[in-house]
Amino acid sequence: MIFAEGPSEVREHVANWRRAGLSIAFVPTMGNLHEGHLALVELARRQADRVVVSIYVNPLQFGPGEDFEAYPRTLDADQGKLTVAAADLLIVPRTTDIYPEGAERHTFVEVPGLSDDLCGHHRPGHFRGVTTIVCKLLNWVQPDVLILGEKDYQQLVIIRRMVADLAIPVTVIGGATVREPAGLALSSRNAYLTPDERAQATELSRALTEGSTALLRGVGDFSRIEAECGARLSRSGFRVDYVSVRRATDLSVPTPTDRSLVILAAAWLGRTRLIDNRRVDLAPSACQQ
Numbered sequence: 001m002i003f004a005e006g007p008s009e010v011r012e013h014v015a016n017w018r019r020a021g022l023s024i025a026f027v028p029t030m031g032n033l034h035e036g037h038l039a040l041v042e043l044a045r046r047q048a049d050r051v052v053v054s055i056y057v058n059p060l061q062f063g064p065g066e067d068f069e070a071y072p073r074t075l076d077a078d079q080g081k082l083t084v085a086a087a088d089l090l091i092v093p094r095t096t097d098i099y100p101e102g103a104e105r106h107t108f109v110e111v112p113g114l115s116d117d118l119c120g121h122h123r124p125g126h127f128r129g130v131t132t133i134v135c136k137l138l139n140w141v142q143p144d145v146l147i148l149g150e151k152d153y154q155q156l157v158i159i160r161r162m163v164a165d166l167a168i169p170v171t172v173i174g175g176a177t178v179r180e181p182a183g184l185a186l187s188s189r190n191a192y193l194t195p196d197e198r199a200q201a202t203e204l205s206r207a208l209t210e211g212s213t214a215l216l217r218g219v220g221d222f223s224r225i226e227a228e229c230g231a232r233l234s235r236s237g238f239r240v241d242y243v244s245v246r247r248a249t250d251l252s253v254p255t256p257t258d259r260s261l262v263i264l265a266a267a268w269l270g271r272t273r274l275i276d277n278r279r280v281d282l283a284p285s286a287c288q289q
């Protein structure tokens with residue numbers, strides 16, 4: 001695996017591959033890699049001839065008082081995992097190359113509206129940080145395929161929108177969420193959970209499964225599903241930011257005729273904020289058949 005820090009090194013390696021006619025998939029991460037990330041690398045390997053991974057804990061997507069300093073940084077272990085996973089190029093950018101004038105003076109890329117909803121409502125500026133760094137790294141790598149996890153569903157929808165709006169020539173592919181046997185979605189932030197909280201945390205996945213089952217059973221009262229799911233989480237000790245049923249494609253508020261839905265939630269256990277979601281594809285309704 002090749003190691004690169006700055007844009008010129010990255011471009012040189014990518015240009016060599018391009019000259020050899022090879023295609024490139026890119027997996028941006030913040031490191032502390034787990035099986036969920038490695039599944040994305042594996043997906044990337046199936047999509048293209050060469051796989052580029054970046055590890056950068058992006059200060060611009062953390063708000064004041066969030067866990068930027070505490071975010072787990074495990075570069076040596078990550079490098080070992082990526083070598084085993086046969087990634088071809090690892091980029092560990094220097095902040096001076098990413099934000100030469102400082103993060104707050106940098107040009108921003110922002111998807112309005114979508115970035116202020118759901119997690120964006122609770123984490124103002126977060127998605128602006130995400131779209132800015134992903135756009136920048138896409139300009140470094142210029143891959144054919146961008147791979148992102150479906151666990152961060154709103155992030156995936158926002159980046160698809162950014163790519164479409166800015167006509168960035170890349171195909172965005174979402175990788176399925178990887179879960180522990182009891183259902184908890186893998187996340188670097190799970191490391192913050194105490195053993196008791198870890199046991200409680202599985203309830204997030206269970207509550208969303210129950211919500212998605214209600215949708216599949218034909219319950220069309222989305223507010224009731226959201227309220228029941230939220231109440232279940234509160235009873236289990238979560239402090240709920242939101243539970244919301246949305247249209248899967250664009251996260252708009254669905255109408256009763258929408259068939260492609262997603263139920264998303266964000267909730268706190270102690271000092272740990274967890275997010276998860278379930279896609280629900282309903283059969284076409286009788287009047288649409």
Ligand code: PAF
Binds near residue numbers: 056
């Ligand atoms: O999902 C993440 O880990 C981050 O938001 C990303 C896409 C790497 C941008 O920093």
